[in-house]
Amino acid sequence: MTKTINLTLKIWRQSGPGSKGRLETYIANTISTDMSFLEMLDVVNEQLTLDGKEPIAFDYDCREGICGQCGCVVNGRPHGPENGTTLCQLHMRHFSDGDTIFVEPFRARAFKIVKDLVIDRSPLDKIIQAGGYISASTGGCQDANAILIPQDTAEKAMDAAACIGCGACVAACPNASAMLFVSAKVSHLVLLPQGRPEAAQRVVSMLKTMDELCFGNCSNERECEAECPKEISIINIARMNREYIKAGIASTVQ
Amino acid sequence: MQWIFDFFGSSVGKKLMMALTGLCFIGFLTGHLIGNLTLYGGRDAFNAYAEHLHALGPVITLVEWGLLTLAAIHVFTGMLLFLQNLKARPVRYAINKSGGGRTISSALMPYTGFAILLFLIYHLLQFHFVDKTFTTIYDIVSLAFANVLNISFYIIAMVVVALHIRHGFWSLFQTLGANHPKYMPMVMGGSLVFSLIFGIGFGFLPVYISFSG
Numbered sequence: 001m002t003k004t005i006n007l008t009l010k011i012w013r014q015s016g017p018g019s020k021g022r023l024e025t026y027i028a029n030t031i032s033t034d035m036s037f038l039e040m041l042d043v044v045n046e047q048l049t050l051d052g053k054e055p056i057a058f059d060y061d062c063r064e065g066i067c068g069q070c071g072c073v074v075n076g077r078p079h080g081p082e083n084g085t086t087l088c089q090l091h092m093r094h095f096s097d098g099d100t101i102f103v104e105p106f107r108a109r110a111f112k113i114v115k116d117l118v119i120d121r122s123p124l125d126k127i128i129q130a131g132g133y134i135s136a137s138t139g140g141c142q143d144a145n146a147i148l149i150p151q152d153t154a155e156k157a158m159d160a161a162a163c164i165g166c167g168a169c170v171a172a173c174p175n176a177s178a179m180l181f182v183s184a185k186v187s188h189l190v191l192l193p194q195g196r197p198e199a200a201q202r203v204v205s206m207l208k209t210m211d212e213l214c215f216g217n218c219s220n221e222r223e224c225e226a227e228c229p230k231e232i233s234i235i236n237i238a239r240m241n242r243e244y245i246k247a248g249i250a251s252t253v254q
Numbered sequence: 255m256q257w258i259f260d261f262f263g264s265s266v267g268k269k270l271m272m273a274l275t276g277l278c279f280i281g282f283l284t285g286h287l288i289g290n291l292t293l294y295g296g297r298d299a300f301n302a303y304a305e306h307l308h309a310l311g312p313v314i315t316l317v318e319w320g321l322l323t324l325a326a327i328h329v330f331t332g333m334l335l336f337l338q339n340l341k342a343r344p345v346r347y348a349i350n351k352s353g354g355g356r357t358i359s360s361a362l363m364p365y366t367g368f369a370i371l372l373f374l375i376y377h378l379l380q381f382h383f384v385d386k387t388f389t390t391i392y393d394i395v396s397l398a399f400a401n402v403l404n405i406s407f408y409i410i411a412m413v414v415v416a417l418h419i420r421h422g423f424w425s426l427f428q429t430l431g432a433n434h435p436k437y438m439p440m441v442m443g444g445s446l447v448f449s450l451i452f453g454i455g456f457g458f459l460p461v462y463i464s465f466s467g
Binding site: 208 | 347432
């Protein structure tokens with residue numbers, strides 16, 4: 001027998017980027033605890049559509065926790081109360097009957113609200129673009145094991161590469177800084193030999209772009225690593241700081 | 255030369271300035287506390303310490319101007335970071351909840367910093383920019399700490415300083431890129447130890463003086 005719960009939802013509604021938004025109240029009754037948070041919103045939207053009302057716009061894609069497209073702030077926490085979980089993988093069994101749930105979009109000056117809970121994450125793409133390329137040899141294929149990478153290094157690079165670019169770090173940061181995101185992208189390339197040749201230029205360009213896009217400054221509050229659905233550590237931020245210092249004072253990169 | 259401004263003008267560069275100046279202040283506080291411990295030696299020991307210090311003449315003046323410059327950088331950069339960070343999220347959340355990263359000390363950093371600035375001005379006016387022709391520094395100190403209000407004010411100020419160091423100390427290592435699985439637990443421990451040493455070390459002095467005075 002499936003357990004069901006009744007909820008009161010306070011959801012941010014905003015018709016467009018420039019318009020004024022507000023929290024609106026919705027009742028969601030007989031929600032199965034086996035549903036994901038997004039499926040619960042689907043149920044609410046079905047009812048709104050039947051009632052002839054505008055459904056709530058929210059972002060999603062894979063619903064498997066790997067694409068980085070979904071994400072809202074649920075009761076003050078990006079991707080909800082569970083650690084290491086994206087919103088699509090958050091299940092309603094973590095809520096109780098009669099709960100009131102506040103759902104807000106990820107808020108930052110750099111993330112414009114497109115509609116309701118949908119935000120424009122393209123500033124994160126711009127930071128990645130600023131990172132540029134890695135040098136790769138052309139010509140015949142070299143032996144797969146020609147470049148040796150210790151297992152431990154490969155693991156660290158992979159931990160950083162686990163970043164799905166969802167923007168929860170920005171949403172969680174009291175300063176709306178994107179340092180965890182940028183440091184994950186910098187780290188996953190800089191740890192590997194293939195990422196070393198352009199390391200100095202990459203870190204300087206990515207940070208410059210982050211600053212230009214009006215993200216805040218890191219003050220080591222550690223909210224980002226606490227909320228990251230991929231549990232990326234702030235040790236990456238320290239690594240990026242090191243790379244930035246090296247690039248700034250010891251390389252010829254301007 | 256432009257690269258220097260670009261380097262320190264970026265978000266990480268500004269944090270580096272905060273970290274480096276902060277590290278200097280930890281060094282200064284260590285010296286200040288060791289010197290102040292002569293208060294436990296009584297009137298002559300403390301006055302002798304002050305005399306020896308002032309006998310250094312131009313060295314002291316140089317250090318004073320140096321500290322003033324560092325303070326100017328720390329305060330100005332801190333304010334800039336605070337304002338930029340406020341602007342980075344123009345619409346606030348209706349519900350704010352910590353995921354467990356934030357501490358009281360980290361959340362209050364800009365406010366404890368500003369409070370310390372105000373305290374510093376008061377502290378300098380009370381003990382530094384004061385006519386010492388017909389009196390000694392020990393008499394000024396013991397007279398000041400005969401007042402219960404003044405003692406309480408200093409103790410509260412030292413709690414604020416301890417809170418600021420609690421986050422500032424480990425944070426400066428992180429900003430300088432010194433985060434290593436082997437050493438970070440020690441840095442974190444050091445953060446607590448330093449904040450307690452400065453908080454209790456300075457905070458207990460007014461109490462001691464008022465009872466011994």
